[in-house]
Amino acid sequence: MTRDRDAADSPGDGTAGRRPTIIDVAERAGVSKSLVSRALRGDPGVSPERREAIARSAADLGYRPNSAARSLVRGRSGLIGVVLNEIGNQHHTEIVAGVESRAAQLGASVIIADGAGSPDRLSDRIETMLELRVDGLVLASSWVARADLERAGRSTPTVAVSRLIDPPSSVDTIASDDVSGAAEATRALISAGRTRLGYITTSTSPTSAARVAGVRSAAEGAGLAYEVFELPPQRAGRAEVAEVLRGSGVDGVLCNNDVTAVTVLAAARQSGIRVPDDLAVIGYDDTRLCLLTDPELSSVDQPQRAMGERAIDAIWERANGRARAVREDFPPRLVLRASTGVPGIGA
Amino acid sequence: MTRDRDAADSPGDGTAGRRPTIIDVAERAGVSKSLVSRALRGDPGVSPERREAIARSAADLGYRPNSAARSLVRGRSGLIGVVLNEIGNQHHTEIVAGVESRAAQLGASVIIADGAGSPDRLSDRIETMLELRVDGLVLASSWVARADLERAGRSTPTVAVSRLIDPPSSVDTIASDDVSGAAEATRALISAGRTRLGYITTSTSPTSAARVAGVRSAAEGAGLAYEVFELPPQRAGRAEVAEVLRGSGVDGVLCNNDVTAVTVLAAARQSGIRVPDDLAVIGYDDTRLCLLTDPELSSVDQPQRAMGERAIDAIWERANGRARAVREDFPPRLVLRASTGVPGIGA
DNA sequence: TTGTAGGCGTTATCAT
DNA sequence: ATGATAACGCCTACAA
Numbered sequence: 001m002t003r004d005r006d007a008a009d010s011p012g013d014g015t016a017g018r019r020p021t022i023i024d025v026a027e028r029a030g031v032s033k034s035l036v037s038r039a040l041r042g043d044p045g046v047s048p049e050r051r052e053a054i055a056r057s058a059a060d061l062g063y064r065p066n067s068a069a070r071s072l073v074r075g076r077s078g079l080i081g082v083v084l085n086e087i088g089n090q091h092h093t094e095i096v097a098g099v100e101s102r103a104a105q106l107g108a109s110v111i112i113a114d115g116a117g118s119p120d121r122l123s124d125r126i127e128t129m130l131e132l133r134v135d136g137l138v139l140a141s142s143w144v145a146r147a148d149l150e151r152a153g154r155s156t157p158t159v160a161v162s163r164l165i166d167p168p169s170s171v172d173t174i175a176s177d178d179v180s181g182a183a184e185a186t187r188a189l190i191s192a193g194r195t196r197l198g199y200i201t202t203s204t205s206p207t208s209a210a211r212v213a214g215v216r217s218a219a220e221g222a223g224l225a226y227e228v229f230e231l232p233p234q235r236a237g238r239a240e241v242a243e244v245l246r247g248s249g250v251d252g253v254l255c256n257n258d259v260t261a262v263t264v265l266a267a268a269r270q271s272g273i274r275v276p277d278d279l280a281v282i283g284y285d286d287t288r289l290c291l292l293t294d295p296e297l298s299s300v301d302q303p304q305r306a307m308g309e310r311a312i313d314a315i316w317e318r319a320n321g322r323a324r325a326v327r328e329d330f331p332p333r334l335v336l337r338a339s340t341g342v343p344g345i346g347a
Numbered sequence: 348m349t350r351d352r353d354a355a356d357s358p359g360d361g362t363a364g365r366r367p368t369i370i371d372v373a374e375r376a377g378v379s380k381s382l383v384s385r386a387l388r389g390d391p392g393v394s395p396e397r398r399e400a401i402a403r404s405a406a407d408l409g410y411r412p413n414s415a416a417r418s419l420v421r422g423r424s425g426l427i428g429v430v431l432n433e434i435g436n437q438h439h440t441e442i443v444a445g446v447e448s449r450a451a452q453l454g455a456s457v458i459i460a461d462g463a464g465s466p467d468r469l470s471d472r473i474e475t476m477l478e479l480r481v482d483g484l485v486l487a488s489s490w491v492a493r494a495d496l497e498r499a500g501r502s503t504p505t506v507a508v509s510r511l512i513d514p515p516s517s518v519d520t521i522a523s524d525d526v527s528g529a530a531e532a533t534r535a536l537i538s539a540g541r542t543r544l545g546y547i548t549t550s551t552s553p554t555s556a557a558r559v560a561g562v563r564s565a566a567e568g569a570g571l572a573y574e575v576f577e578l579p580p581q582r583a584g585r586a587e588v589a590e591v592l593r594g595s596g597v598d599g600v601l602c603n604n605d606v607t608a609v610t611v612l613a614a615a616r617q618s619g620i621r622v623p624d625d626l627a628v629i630g631y632d633d634t635r636l637c638l639l640t641d642p643e644l645s646s647v648d649q650p651q652r653a654m655g656e657r658a659i660d661a662i663w664e665r666a667n668g669r670a671r672a673v674r675e676d677f678p679p680r681l682v683l684r685a686s687t688g689v690p691g692i693g694a
Numbered sequence: 695t696t697g698t699a700g701g702c703g704t705t706a707t708c709a710t
Numbered sequence: 711a712t713g714a715t716a717a718c719g720c721c722t723a724c725a726a
Contacts, residue, residue: 019502021703032713037705047711062501067478068424069703071415072718087440087459096434096461109475112434112459114443128456131414154409155366238638259635266639288606289636291585292613368719379697384721394695416719419702 020061029057040065071133080108080312081129083122085141085162087114091257091285091304092140095161098308099138106316108135115141123148130155136315138308139171142205157318159311159326163206172314172326176302178207181332182214185254185282185300188334190222192280192341194252197226200244200264201256202236208256211284215254236260242267251279252340258283258290258299265293265339276341286335295338302332367408376404387412418480427455427659428476430469432488432509434461438604438632438651439487442508445655446485453663455482462488470495477502483662485655486518489552504665506658506673510553519661519673523649525554528679529561532601532629532647535681537569539627539688541599544573547591547611548603549583555603558631562601583607589614598626599687605630605637605646612640612686623688633682642685649679 022040026033031050039046039054040063046054057063071077080103084092096112103110113129115122122141126148129137137152139160146168152158153170160167163175182199189197199215201208212228219226229244241263255261261283265275273279275295283290286301307330314326369387373380378397386393386401387410393401404410418424427450431439443459450457460476462469469488473495476484484499486507493515499505500517507514510522529546536544546562548555559575566573576591588610602608608630612622620626622642630637633648654677661673 023703033703034705034714035712038712041705045711050711062498064474064502065478066419066480066703068415068418068480069718070705072413072419072703072720073705075718077415087434087443088437090435093434093440097463100461100463109472110460111475111479112461113457114447114459116444116447125456127411128458131412132458133413133415151409155411259639262636262639266641269641289609292606292609294613294616369721370719380720381698381722382696385696388721392695397695413719416702417721419704419719420721422702 019066020063021066022063024061025054025058025063028061029053076135077133078108079132079134080110080136080138080315081132081134082110082112082138082140083115083125083129083144084112085115085122085143086117087112090287091302094304095138095140095308095311098305098310099312100308101305102309102312106312115143117143119143119145126152136312136319138311138315142207157315159314159318161307161311163210165206167325169325172311172318174307174310174314174326174328174330175207176307176332177329178210178332179214179217181284181300181302181334182211182254183218184214184332184334185284185298186215186218186226186252187222188298188336188340189252189254189280189282190218190224192252192276194280195224196249196251197224198229198248198250198253199226199256200229200231200241200253200260202231202233202260203256204230211254211256236263238263238266238270242271245273245279246271253279254282254284256284258285258287258297261297261299261339262289262293265297276339280340282334282340286333290335290337293339298337298340299335300332301335303330306330366413367410368413369410371408372401372405372410375408376400423482424480425455426479426481427457427483427485427662428479428481429457429459429485429487430462430472430476430491431459432462432469432490433464434459437634438649441651442485442487442655442658445652445657446659447655448652449656449659453659462490464490466490466492473499483659483666485658485662489554504662506661506665508654508658510557512553514672516672519658519665521654521657521661521673521675521677522554523654523679524676525557525679526561526564527676528631528647528649528681529558529601530565531561531679531681532631532645533562533565533573533599534569535645535683535687536599536601536627536629537565537571539599539623541627542571543596543598544571545576545595545597545600546573546603547576547578547588547600547607549578549580549607550603551577558601558603583610585610585613585617589618592620592626593618600626601629601631603631605632605634605644607631608644608646608686609636609640612644623686627687629681629687633680637682637684640686645684645687646682647679648682650677653677 022033022036026036036054039051100110113125122144137156137158142162149171150168159172161174167173197219268275283297283299286299290297290299369380369383373383383401386398447457460472469491484505489509496518497515506519508521514520544566615622630644630646633646637644637646
């Protein structure tokens with residue numbers, strides 16, 4: 001039920017009258033609008049007196065530049081767009097910190113949109129960003145349709161901070177090295193004496209697929225078998241995980257993220273499975289949750305902040321002529337804690 | 348296969364040449380630019396043939412409207428801005444869901460900015476939103492300076508979804524009723540037989556202050572004493588909380604959020620304090636964490652989504668003439684679980 | 695149904 | 711140092 005938006009035109013504006021423009025400022029200061037433009041932007045070549053008068057006039061009027069007008073004439077918006085797969089996902093939001101800090105150095109403002117985990121929404125948000133003429137676009141999602149990637153890459157420097165299957169060459173990609181991250185974690189399980197390995201995930205993303213590959217390589221390298229458990233997000237509660245655990249004889253498990261790992265911990269406790277004695281557990285992302293569990297949770301840390309910073313650099317490079325695509329994998333870091341037992345000592 | 352539109356290429360443009368405008372679309376379709384404008388916006392009064400030709404022309408060219416130009420001429424941006432105190436804070440991000448869904452009904456796009464917990468950054472982000480001429484602004488933070496609130500309220504319909512001290516009348520405020528939420532939680536502790544009550548928080552926000560008031564009212568109503576523990580966020584780890592717990596003889600504690608509550612659980616376990624036998628614990632926000640702890644965590648749920656929706660409605664009302672400020676408190680809901688023992692039965 | 699002509703607020707290029 | 715003035719891309723009366 002949409003509301004009627006074209007209510008009788010002018011009556012009731014809510015906020016005050018017309019917003020002051022550069023012209024209002026100019027009149028009040030008794031100068032031309034060009035001079036106001038220069039003064040307000042801090043251009044050199046404006047006499048101190050004028051500058052002063054203009055500043056006061058602007059302040060009195062509560063003048064604020066209209067970025068639409070500016071963007072239109074300059075051909076650049078000064079905006080960096082970030083589209084997140086899911087604003088509630090900590091892995092994605094941490095990338096924003098890196099993006100923000102680097103963008104600030106370039107004098108750009110960062111605006112964020114939430115894809116709410118849906119490809120349609122993602123597509124829509126990307127379109128909005130492109131219409132806004134962002135000077136660069138950061139995509140933190142593995143679920144962007146290829147057509148949308150191409151469209152974005154064609155319009156503005158675009159970098160995906162996530163693992164993509166066969167990304168178009170117009171889009172740069174930055175990810176952490178999921179294969180080696182998962183492999184290293186798996187090797188840690190193995191060197192803790194685990195022989196019945198498992199990977200449990202609540203996602204079917206390319207990221208997760210890469211981690212499966214990492215688990216496989218490490219397991220096969222040690223001549224061990226491994227099992228993969230895929231739980232749909234809605235069916236990934238403590239009970240479901242407990243069931244999975246009971247069915248399999250797994251004694252060492254890597255999880256797709258820390259929340260899943262905490263769920264495994266809870267399920268194990270409920271099922272009388274001791275951690276790490278009966279089951280070693282490793283999470284992914286190294287969130288602060290890891291320090292709040294009992295036992296504390298081992299986890300694979302990803303350098304989200306550095307990846308976010310790199311994304312902005314890549315955008316800058318594209319804007320300045322680079323044509324070849326960036327394809328970078330950042331090395332993750334395994335953080336061992338009690339949930340895998342004492343490092344180096346088997347069970 | 349000719350995609351070269353500008354032979355004289357400046358040394359490295361990155362993406363293709365000039366972006367197509369409504370004029371390019373018009374020429375290619377052999378019509379005037381006004382007709383293109385109408386057709387593309389779905390205005391009635393355009394012959395089917397023209398409409399078709401224009402659509403094809405636009406598609407061929409990869410045309411995309413420039414929202415700066417549109418915003419400039421229409422006087423509205425079609426944008427709703429949301430400034431979050433901290434993009435990593437789940438309480439704040441959940442408000443976004445409500446904002447998004449209602450904004451979509453109004454045909455507005457939502458853009459988000461992150462205040463990173465700093466008043467300066469918040470101020471800066473708000474300014475960016477105002478320069479963008481957002482049609483409405485949602486502030487999810489208790490830390491916005493009053494000057495910024497006034498500035499925003501003067502420029503565009505603004506609503507703070509958070510507790511504010513003495514908000515300006517130009518800003519609408521929506522919050523959950525923290526006093527009653529905390530009071531109800533405290534009464535639950537009392538009726539579970541707890542007599543040495545506590546409130547532990549990692550924040551000094553007005554929100555937290557309101558909850559203290561709720562705890563006080565319930566405690567005093569029952570003739571019981573209570574203690575308030577304030578831990579700075581950096582010093583709110585398991586160890587610090589354990590120390591606090593040991594020092595006091597508290598047997599029933601309300602926490603400012605679920606993460607703090609989980610920390611309390613971890614600290615209690617470490618200190619040999621049994622939950623709920625020795626200590627009853629209640630969190631705030633009712634995040635999914637609550638189901639992953641042992642024992643499961645009682646918590647106070649806030650209707651973030653409804654608050655987000657209401658924010659958009661309030662903006663709409665302001666835009667349509669309402670002058671009086673909205674001051675609304677949404678009722679929270681206490682969810683009892685094992686961390687407070689069986690409801691209704693004392694320890 | 696279609697086209698013409700301003701104008702939105704700003705920047706930037708010319709003059710002066 | 712300052713001021714006209716022409717864009718920027720789009721929408722919208724007003725004409726035809």
